[in-house]
Amino acid sequence: MELSDLQASPGEWLGGTGPEADIVISSRIRLARNLAGYPFFSTADEQQLGELERMVRERLLNTCVSEGMGYFSMQTMPMLDRQFLVERHLISREHAFGKGARGVGLALDETVSIMVNEEDHLRIQGLCSGLQLREAWERVEAVDTRLESCLEFAFSAQFGYLTVCPTNAGTGLRASVMLHLPALVMTRQIDKVFQAVSKIGLIVRGLYGEGTQASGDFYQISNQSTLGKSEMDIIETIEKVIPKIIEYEKTVRNNLMQQKHEVLEDKVWRAYGQLKHARMIASEETMEHLSSVRMGVSLGIIQEVKMDVINKLFLFTQPAHLQKQNETQLDETERDVVRASYIRKRLQGSD
Amino acid sequence: MNCESCKEKDAVVHLVDVSNNSKAELHLCKDCAESQGATIKSHMQKSNSPKVATDELPAIFQNLPGVSAASETETCGKCGTTYRQFRSSGKFGCPECYASFNVKVSDLLEKIHGRCEHRGKVPSNASEQVNQQKELQALYADLDSAVSGEDYERAAELRDEIQRHQEGSPGL
Numbered sequence: 062m063e064l065s066d067l068q069a070s071p072g073e074w075l076g077g078t079g080p081e082a083d084i085v086i087s088s089r090i091r092l093a094r095n096l097a098g099y100p101f102f103s104t105a106d107e108q109q110l111g112e113l114e115r116m117v118r119e120r121l122l123n124t125c126v127s128e129g130m131g132y133f134s135m136q137t138m139p140m141l142d143r144q145f146l147v148e149r150h151l152i153s154r155e156h157a158f159g160k161g162a163r164g165v166g167l168a169l170d171e172t173v174s175i176m177v178n179e180e181d182h183l184r185i186q187g188l189c190s191g192l193q194l195r196e197a198w199e200r201v202e203a204v205d206t207r208l209e210s211c212l213e214f215a216f217s218a219q220f221g222y223l224t225v226c227p228t229n230a231g232t233g234l235r236a237s238v239m240l241h242l243p244a245l246v247m248t249r250q251i252d253k254v255f256q257a258v259s260k261i262g263l264i265v266r267g268l269y270g271e272g273t274q275a276s277g278d279f280y281q282i283s284n285q286s287t288l289g290k291s292e293m294d295i296i297e298t299i300e301k302v303i304p305k306i307i308e309y310e311k312t313v314r315n316n317l318m319q320q321k322h323e324v325l326e327d328k329v330w331r332a333y334g335q336l337k338h339a340r341m342i343a344s345e346e347t348m349e350h351l352s353s354v355r356m357g358v359s360l361g362i363i364q365e366v367k368m369d370v371i372n373k374l375f376l377f378t379q380p381a382h383l384q385k386q387n388e389t390q391l392d393e394t395e396r397d398v399v400r401a402s403y404i405r406k407r408l409q410g411s412d
Numbered sequence: 413m414n415c416e417s418c419k420e421k422d423a424v425v426h427l428v429d430v431s432n433n434s435k436a437e438l439h440l441c442k443d444c445a446e447s448q449g450a451t452i453k454s455h456m457q458k459s460n461s462p463k464v465a466t467d468e469l470p471a472i473f474q475n476l477p478g479v480s481a482a483s484e485t486e487t488c489g490k491c492g493t494t495y496r497q498f499r500s501s502g503k504f505g506c507p508e509c510y511a512s513f514n515v516k517v518s519d520l521l522e523k524i525h526g527r528c529e530h531r532g533k534v535p536s537n538a539s540e541q542v543n544q545q546k547e548l549q550a551l552y553a554d555l556d557s558a559v560s561g562e563d564y565e566r567a568a569e570l571r572d573e574i575q576r577h578q579e580g581s582p583g584l
């Protein structure tokens with residue numbers, strides 16, 4: 062498998078086919094694992110990292126045949142391709158910019174990705190469209206079980222799976238759901254959501270996870286604690302609260318439609334107008350307008366463009382995606398021009 | 413109770429460190445706690461301890477009373493990481509560190525997660541001992557549910573089964 066195989070179509074998770082896909086973009090499960098008998102990434106030397114990487118790569122390729130898994134080394138991968146993978150949510154920013162022998166195993170449909178030597182020796186990730194935490198968990202757990210039959214994981218009865226950072230110990234599980242909440246942001250009620258979820262031990266992050274800003278009105282809600290509860294308990298805690306947030310967003314959207322529909326329509330159509338006609342447009346502005354348009358499409362205000370066109374635009378207007386499509390490197394100004402041109406074409410329906 | 417640092421405002425952050433059979437306490441107002449690096453993340457009224465994010469870990473350590481200078485130099489037998497190094501980076505050096513710094517690790521995990529015992533997946537190639545431990549944990553969980561559901565007959569059965577488990581004969 063080549064990276065260019067991924068380029069043409071976005072992963073399954075962006076297909077918008079999962080449950081509640083209007084508001085829930087994707088569900089993600091991540092497991093952290095380390096190998097017994099080896100130093101952690103934090104203290105391993107170059108030789109040990111190399112050894113670890115080779116061993117894990119071999120086991121991955123042997124056990125993940127059904128996923129059509131390909132393995133890619135980070136060290137030899139051009140920076141543009143690494144950024145491409147970050148934009149696809151297949152690797153973290155830390156992994157793209159990290160040092161030392163490391164890589165990623167990728168399933169062809171992007172439902173599973175396995176980072177090798179990021180913070181922990183292995184980070185197994187499952188991504189699904191919409192609200193499907195259990196489906197994502199099943200995929201990841203299956204890979205984890207297969208791998209543990211040929212690799213010994215560092216584990217203690219008392220502390221569970223042993224991780225570099227104690228905040229990941231125990232289950233090593235980070236379960237998260239990515240939500241699109243433009244109405245709550247517009248009416249300045251998003252803080253209420255933050256406060257409500259933090260009371261039940263969940264945390265809210267921006268589009269690319271820890272330390273990132275909210276962009277395009279996307280928010281990731283995930284568990285904070287990983288120890289002392291079972292994996293299903295953690296997943297159920299999130300599953301219970303998501304429908305309430307969805308309901309809240311829908312209620313606010315409806316209220317806007319009923320009581321402020323001119324304001325809402327103006328916001329949505331202006332955003333659409335900018336996207337349809339701008340000759341230069343930066344990333345952040347694009348995300349902002351796409352968010353308004355996405356809400357407009359969802360509410361039926363804009364009917365001339367489909368949801369999946371908008372979903373794809375979120376991804377394909379990102380810097381690395383844009384440059385890979387263009388097949389040349391572009392500086393910032395050139396990117397803004399190319400981005401605007403790409404959006405205009407897509408919105409004209411010339412697929 | 414007044415803040416032990418500024419001695420002016422009411423203390424709302426209460427740090428308790430229990431180690432080596434001694435207990436040390438530190439009571440701070442919100443401002444002093446924040447300036448000393450302990451951030452209040454969630455509300456204090458619940459019995460679950462305050463949760464700590466990764467980047468706050470080193471700061472939380474700075475102000476734990478009762479952690480003596482001697483324990484700073486405690487070293488992991490396998491990778492050589494000292495407890496002090498762990499405190500400043502927030503990262504362990506190898507799986508053995510967990511055992512090497514055991515008591516402190518339990519306390520720390522309790523502060524971070526509100527608990528310090530694993531309940532969840534166990535690798536299938538783990539030893540019999542680990543599986544027995546898992547069974548015991550499940551029994552405790554069932555006991556909890558039985559008690560809160562006021563099914564005392566079931567609770568009594570579970571209590572007896574737990575006792576048998578602990579005595580080394582896992583049930584009939």
